[in-house]
Amino acid sequence: MHVDEAASAPAGAVTDRKAAARAAFAGLATEPGVAKPDPILVVDNVVRRFGGLTAVNVEHVEIQRGSITALIGPNGAGKTTFFNQLTGFDTADSGEWTFNGRKMNGVPAHKVARYGMVRTFQLTKALSKLTVLENMRLGAQGQRGENFLRALFPRLWRAQEDEITERAEELLERFKLAAKRSDFAGSLSGGQRKLLEMARALMVKPELVMLDEPMAGVNPALTQSLLGHVKDLREQGMTVLFVEHDMDMVRDISDWVIVMAQGAVIAEGPPETIMSDPRVVDAYLGAHHDAPLSDAEAERQLAEAEAELELEAAETHGEAVPVNTATTAGPGEAAGDGAKAGGRKEAGDA
Numbered sequence: 001m002h003v004d005e006a007a008s009a010p011a012g013a014v015t016d017r018k019a020a021a022r023a024a025f026a027g028l029a030t031e032p033g034v035a036k037p038d039p040i041l042v043v044d045n046v047v048r049r050f051g052g053l054t055a056v057n058v059e060h061v062e063i064q065r066g067s068i069t070a071l072i073g074p075n076g077a078g079k080t081t082f083f084n085q086l087t088g089f090d091t092a093d094s095g096e097w098t099f100n101g102r103k104m105n106g107v108p109a110h111k112v113a114r115y116g117m118v119r120t121f122q123l124t125k126a127l128s129k130l131t132v133l134e135n136m137r138l139g140a141q142g143q144r145g146e147n148f149l150r151a152l153f154p155r156l157w158r159a160q161e162d163e164i165t166e167r168a169e170e171l172l173e174r175f176k177l178a179a180k181r182s183d184f185a186g187s188l189s190g191g192q193r194k195l196l197e198m199a200r201a202l203m204v205k206p207e208l209v210m211l212d213e214p215m216a217g218v219n220p221a222l223t224q225s226l227l228g229h230v231k232d233l234r235e236q237g238m239t240v241l242f243v244e245h246d247m248d249m250v251r252d253i254s255d256w257v258i259v260m261a262q263g264a265v266i267a268e269g270p271p272e273t274i275m276s277d278p279r280v281v282d283a284y285l286g287a288h289h290d291a292p293l294s295d296a297e298a299e300r301q302l303a304e305a306e307a308e309l310e311l312e313a314a315e316t317h318g319e320a321v322p323v324n325t326a327t328t329a330g331p332g333e334a335a336g337d338g339a340k341a342g343g344r345k346e347a348g349d350a
């Protein structure tokens with residue numbers, strides 16, 4: 001697929017690229033592993049275990065070229081571990097995957113990036129101590145020849161260095177970070193860091209960009225700008241796969257959503273309907289103990305709490321103290337109100 005770096009679109013516009021991405025998914029079954037018309041990435045039987053825990057067990061999944069695909073799922077579903085397997089940052093116990101038809105399992109991270117598949121990762125302590133420009137230049141690693149070749153051809157090496165600096169400066173302009181080029185990366189705001197992570201990933205001119213929680217810790221003022229940059233990646237012909245908990249973002253920018261739970265892909269579908277898929281509702285309810293309560297369940301929990309309080313009050317003041325007056329004067333009061341308020345809040349919050 002042609003990657004057109006000059007392309008960009010106004011926010012909210014239905015561009016040809018967006019329409020084409022949406023059309024590619026039209027009529028697809030919402031079954032896990034459903035075949036896509038033109039997959040850039042095809043994954044089979046990837047398993048990653050940590051001791052007795054199977055963190056990832058993905059039978060089959062395909063990522064459509066030129067689309068923005070969201071990977072969602074409750075905490076601990078295995079999304080980040082799955083990203084790590086695909087991009088060579090961790091070694092799967094078993095499984096195979098191809099990128100543009102090329103077998104990628106066992107390929108180390110820097111080579112994966114060189115082949116055009118790159119993931120963002122958060123600024124580490126060490127990277128925070130480098131300047132923004134140095135971070136960008138580091139992002140280009142894996143593009144150049146071997147070290148001994150560079151030593152043999154210093155002129156070629158310098159030309160490559162110039163080219164890298166030029167590309168870094170262009171990207172910093174595009175991501176509105178040029179004024180920060182000499183600042184330490186650690187001094188950037190949460191949103192600016194996210195922009196830097198994305199810009200740095202683009203140094204290797206990737207075809208597939210994998211973003212891990214691009215909106216985490218981002219100030220609302222920068223939200224639209226970040227969303228715009230992600231959509232721009234598709235406008236430029238790139239494919240985007242991103243992990244995100246922010247459902248507004250998922251609905252806003254994704255063409256297709258893949259849902260993981262307990263290591264496996266459990267559902268796929270368009271963003272408009274995926275969250276009402278019963279398999280997805282079950283996965284989230286099963287994973288979150290603070291999930292919405294039904295009215296009946298909330299009432300039952302309140303009644304149970306009240307009964308416990310009454311019992312506690314009776315024990316504190318002796319059997320002779322009437323339960324309803326005890327809760328207005330004794331130590332049961334604070335506990336009672338707190339527990340009730342807590343119970344109601346949980347139900348109301350849900």
Ligand SMILES: Nc1ncnc2c1ncn2[C@@H]1O[C@H](COP(=O)(O)OP(=O)(O)OP(=O)(O)O)[C@@H](O)[C@H]1O
Pocket residue numbers: 050053055073074075076077078079080081082
């Ligand atoms: N290095 C590790 N050693 C042991 N267990 C791990 C390791 N990395 C991940 N896990 C476990 O694997 C499971 C999947 O974790 P992972 O971080 O991939 O989930 P996730 O879907 O990305 O979660 P979140 O949305 O909370 O980031 C979790 O139970 C986690 O505790």
